[in-house]
Amino acid sequence: MNQRETLRNRVYCFYEKNKIKSKKFTVDHFLSEGIAKSTLYETLNRYESGKGAKDEKISGRPAKIFTNKGISKLKRLTNNKSGISQRKLARHFKCTATYINKQLKKLSISCHKKKNIPGRSEAQKEAARSKCTTLFRKYGDRDWILDDESYFTLSHSTINGNDNYYSDNIDLAPSEVKYSKKYKFEPKLLV
Numbered sequence: 160m161n162q163r164e165t166l167r168n169r170v171y172c173f174y175e176k177n178k179i180k181s182k183k184f185t186v187d188h189f190l191s192e193g194i195a196k197s198t199l200y201e202t203l204n205r206y207e208s209g210k211g212a213k214d215e216k217i218s219g220r221p222a223k224i225f226t227n228k229g230i231s232k233l234k235r236l237t238n239n240k241s242g243i244s245q246r247k248l249a250r251h252f253k254c255t256a257t258y259i260n261k262q263l264k265k266l267s268i269s270c271h272k273k274k275n276i277p278g279r280s281e282a283q284k285e286a287a288r289s290k291c292t293t294l295f296r297k298y299g300d301r302d303w304i305l306d307d308e309s310y311f312t313l314s315h316s317t318i319n320g321n322d323n324y325y326s327d328n329i330d331l332a333p334s335e336v337k338y339s340k341k342y343k344f345e346p347k348l349l350v
Contacts, residue, residue, distance in 0.1 A: 166194070167212035170202045224254050225262055233259070237268055239332045241324035268327045271337075278340030313346040 174185045186199045225233065229252070236251075237243065245263075249256040263269070279287070322339060326332040 161214070164212050164214060166198075167202050167205070170199065171206050171212060174203060174206060224252055224258075230262065230266070233262055234266055234268070237263065237325040238266075239324070239326050239336050241273065241336050243325070244323075263325070266327060268325050270323050270325055271329060273322045273324060273337065273339045275341045276338045278342040278345075311348045313348070 170185065170189060173188060174182075177184055182200070182203050185203065186196060189199050190196060222229075233248070233252070236248065245256045245259045248259045252259065324332070324336045326336070329337070
C-alpha cells in the first residue's frame with residue numbers, strides 16, 4: 160500500500176466516525192497535519208462517489224527499459240562519473256541517445272565540462288607563493304612577454320569528450336571528477 164492509499168484510508172475512517180459533523184471538521188483535522196486542502200476535498204469527493212482507497216490501474220504503455228531498476232542503474236552509471244557518453248549508455252541500454260538524454264533530465268543529471276587546475280606536488284604548492292611574491296617585489300614594475308607554442312599532450316586531456324562529467328549536484332561531486340589536473344611538464348609533442 161502506497162502513501163496515497165494510506166492517507167485515503169485514514170481520511171475515510173475519520174470521516175465515517177464523524178459523519179454527523181461536516182466535511183469541514185474532517186478537513187480541519189487533517190490540515191493540522193500539514194496535508195493540502197485540495198487533496199483532502201478530492202479524497203472526500205472520491206469517498207462519496209463510492210470509489211475505494213486503492214488506486215485504479217494506470218493506463219498507458221508500461222516501461223520496458225527504464226523501470227525503477229533501470230533508472231537506478233542509469234543514475235549509478237552517470238552520477239558523479241566521467242568518461243562515459245550518452246551514445247555508449249544508449250548501446251548499453253539498447254535504446255537511443257535521445258531517450259537517455261530525456262531520462263537524465265528527469266533525474267536532474269546534467270553534463271558539465273571539467274575545469275583545469277594545475278597539477279602540483281605539495282612542495283611545489285608551498286614554494287609557489289614565496290616565488291610569486293619575490294617576482295612581484297623585484298620585477299613588478301616591468302612588462303612580461305610570454306611565448307607559448309602549440310603542444311599536444313600524450314595523455315587523454317586534449318581529446319574531445321574526455322573532459323565531461325555528469326552530476327545532479329556539482330557541489331557534492333568529488334574533486335577527482337570535477338577537475339582534471341594539468342601538469343606543467345607532462346609528456347607532450349610540439350607541432
